[in-house]
Amino acid sequence: MALAPFRQQLFKSQVRFSSTKANFASTQNVIPTWNDYFKLRKKRRVYEVASYLPSTIAPAAGTLTYFLQMQVDPLTKVFGMDPLMAAVASTLAAGFGGFLMGPVVGNALFKVMNGKVVQAMDIRDKEFYEHIKKNRADARLNSIRNPVPDYYGEKIQSVQDYRAWLRKQREHYRKGVFGGDVNDLED
Numbered sequence: 001m002a003l004a005p006f007r008q009q010l011f012k013s014q015v016r017f018s019s020t021k022a023n024f025a026s027t028q029n030v031i032p033t034w035n036d037y038f039k040l041r042k043k044r045r046v047y048e049v050a051s052y053l054p055s056t057i058a059p060a061a062g063t064l065t066y067f068l069q070m071q072v073d074p075l076t077k078v079f080g081m082d083p084l085m086a087a088v089a090s091t092l093a094a095g096f097g098g099f100l101m102g103p104v105v106g107n108a109l110f111k112v113m114n115g116k117v118v119q120a121m122d123i124r125d126k127e128f129y130e131h132i133k134k135n136r137a138d139a140r141l142n143s144i145r146n147p148v149p150d151y152y153g154e155k156i157q158s159v160q161d162y163r164a165w166l167r168k169q170r171e172h173y174r175k176g177v178f179g180g181d182v183n184d185l186e187d
Contacts, residue, residue: 030120048106055102060095137169141176
């Protein structure tokens with residue numbers, strides 16, 4: 001029990017937790033307008049898309065070079081397959097896994113390159129998602145003739161796009177509840 005005083009000092013919080021208003025104020029200083037936020041969001045998406053190619057090629061090339069330097073006995077089986085087929089399948093699987101990791105790598109690269117806006121960006125992301133959750137149309141009103149328009153707001157890239165998204169959500173709700181377009185109603 002010689003570590004008890006050390007443990008108490010270790011877990012004693014010296015950090016003052018800031019309030020939501022303080023976080024919002026710091027976010028306003030770093031990202032002053034919503035259009036600036038949407039520009040940063042678009043930039044993050046560019047990083048994610050640009051990382052697809054290297055994230056796909058690097059694991060596939062590494063797996064391929066491993067199998068190319070390996071000596072293969074044509075009479076043995078690897079995972080119950082011909083060794084050549086196992087090498088091709090493994091190379092394709094590594095490339096696909098790298099492809100799936102592309103956005104994660106791109107997002108990490110964005111955070112490294114834009115370190116001063118990352119915390120403000122996370123706060124704005126949460127705030128934006130709350131706006132989306134509050135204003136989107138109910139998915140239960142979905143039908144073949146009335147599909148849900150951009151449920152998560154992924155295509156929103158400006159304030160004007162957000163306003164258009166709101167109009168589409170209201171139109172979807174109106175069609176789902178009242179069955180049709182307002183312009184189709186007879187007087």
